[in-house]
Amino acid sequence: MATIMWVEDQSHWVDRFRPVLEAAELDDEPTRLQVFRLAEAACQFVRTANESQRPDLALLDANMKGDTGAGFSVSRALQRKWPDVPILYLSEYSGTDVEQEALESTWAQDFIAKHQRNIESVLCWRIRATLRQARLGAAGQTDSDDLLKSGDLTIDTASWTIYWRGTKLMNPADSRRPLAPTPRKILRYLVESSPRPVSTNRMAELLDADPDRFTWGGYRQHVRILRRAFDQAMPGEGRFTALCKTDQGIVAFGDEMAYCWKPVRSDT
């Protein structure tokens, strides 16, 4: 059962979303809501709560009772007490400096605009994604049918999200953007085929792509994108690419125009 700590001062939103969130099985079980109308009350709860009262996720409003920093104070209290509790903001201040501060200074995972179409579905979808990511990123995660693991690499086959040592792989050209679908698919097929390599033609088959259009050059380009995405998820400069030179990670297989996934040793 997921426990969501929700700090919201306006009754309209509490009345509107409470039934939606309680009815939604965000982690395939009923959801328990802890609603706080005041930031101070929420902060006090965080300070005095024991580990059994630890929420799985915090949903905060930024501006409460005219104080734009109210949500941030709760965020800071949460960070001090439970740094790994994911924080989401549900606010009408998207696109303003409030959003910028929430994402840059208060370790928020997401900033959801209240004034968007289909807000209930968006809210549930993003809470579900955050909870799933938190579970996958947590140590001692349970095995699931939807998970494909190889050493420090975890691929969520349900959402096609790839985690490397707990960090989600993103677009290497812009870390705000998602990793493109084709490199994700390629990595999954490489891991599934490991230790056998996957040739260009075989990859074209797996991707259901036109073999005349899916060339070795394209395959190699997607692999480069993957390597850069791994580099981005690791501290330091080009560490994963350097690992690939030591016959780990995504390696080229001879001169057969093929690639192979070789698990990376934990000590590297």
Added chain:
Amino acid sequence: MSDEGDKRQRRGDPVAFPWFALLLGLAAIAFVLIATDPRLASFYALPDFLQGREAHYGVVAVLVLLAGLDVRRVRRRHETQRTELQQRQAQIDDLWARNKQLQLKAHTYSEHADKLKLFISDKLLEYIEYDEKFLHFKGIAAEVRHNGVISFDKVQTALQRQLTATDPASGSDTATGTAETDPQAALDALHYLWDLLDLSTAENLTLHIGNLMCECEEQYCQRLLDSDQARTLPDEPAYPPQRAAWRALAMVREEPLPALDPDTPYSLDDGRIHARLERCGELLGKENHLVLLLENLLRNAQFYAAKRGYSSQFAPIALTLSEEDGDVCLRVYNRGPHVREEDLPNLFQLGYSTRRKREHHGRGLGLYFVNEIVKGYEGRITVHNIDHPRYRYTLRMSLLNGKELIESVETVNENGRTRCRSAEGDTVRSREWTNPSPVTHIVIESDDGTGSVVLDEFSARGTQDFHDPAHPERPHWRLRYRPKRNAHRLEFMPLDITGVEFEVRLPTAQKRVDNAGAVIETDTIDGDIDPP
């Protein structure tokens, strides 16, 4: 002047008393007294040669000489003093003049300083005022969001309930429905209003749209990866730009638009607006943002196309939508005045407008919004001043009597007007030919690279106009046919197409995903790992 002379001049030359002449004079008087009194002469034992007349004359001469010398010396001294006085006077005058000048300068500078102080304080007040205004508007924006969003949500919920309560089959199409009667039209209008408010109260429009694009791209990738659609997305991350363009057209027209069929290209030409909207790849983000962008461009086009002196033989506004190299390409043309070169760099700046202040419009917001939205999409916007180029046309006219006539027409730009060059070399508005037999068809070839055009639907009665089909959005020429017994007249008139065209290019969702990270360069590391 040397230092010594300068010192002397400052000290002033002392007036030397004529001691020498005075003593000598007294000595001469004493001598004369002694010489004229024999008792004194004998007492003082005056030599004989001094007792002579010559000696007396000599002494007198010496006295006269000394007196003369003294007079000369005094006069020279007087001259010198007068010169010195004049110099002193000149120095004093110069000092006074300088003093006056300095006083004048000080006065002027103090006036300038006062003005500058006033200017600075005014500006400071202005800026403070501006800052206060900014903070004030920021506060208003925050208030709109904080309290307005609940009202928006209540209205939205009520409309959605009304929509779900009514039978979807009986719901009218938003193309023809109005907000008064159609809940869906009202809901769309409400969403448009809120998206407009959301954008206009955002701190950074580009960043706001950019963040939205990232969110939508994530969902779009999810949709591509979940081919079986097992996990339904909360909202549609992409939209067809054709629908957005059609909605923008509907907003700037008073009459309702013919409905849009999403599977076919959309064409419209009502004499005021020419539109050709092709089917294109989807765009990420909110449809309303593109509607706002196009609405601003179209309203801008409407304003300038209505300027005096820019009449048009065709629809003065053209909107075209097509897909080129993975980009959605939107072009908005108006037959208005050219944008001045000096205005081009500032055209998209906040608050900049080429319209006169007294006019109601022209707050410098429209094009600023347009540019910010384009930047958010990581697209490009360009402005072109359209000129009528010189072309040469060849007309092959086939007549009913079997004859074929070939005519050549050259169009030129003369003082900003498009004209034809006649066979004699003169420039005329149009070229005309009269034939005794009706025209069956005409082939018009142009050297502009568009190839040849065949016109063969000539009627036996009534005046018929044919516009350049190669350039439907701004025809380069008009052919008028007036059939008359034994005198079938054809008139070829080049049309003035000078105007302004805004071109917007936005990457489609597919292009964004396909090119995501494609800028990775080959480097030595990959070269070392991968076979060449």
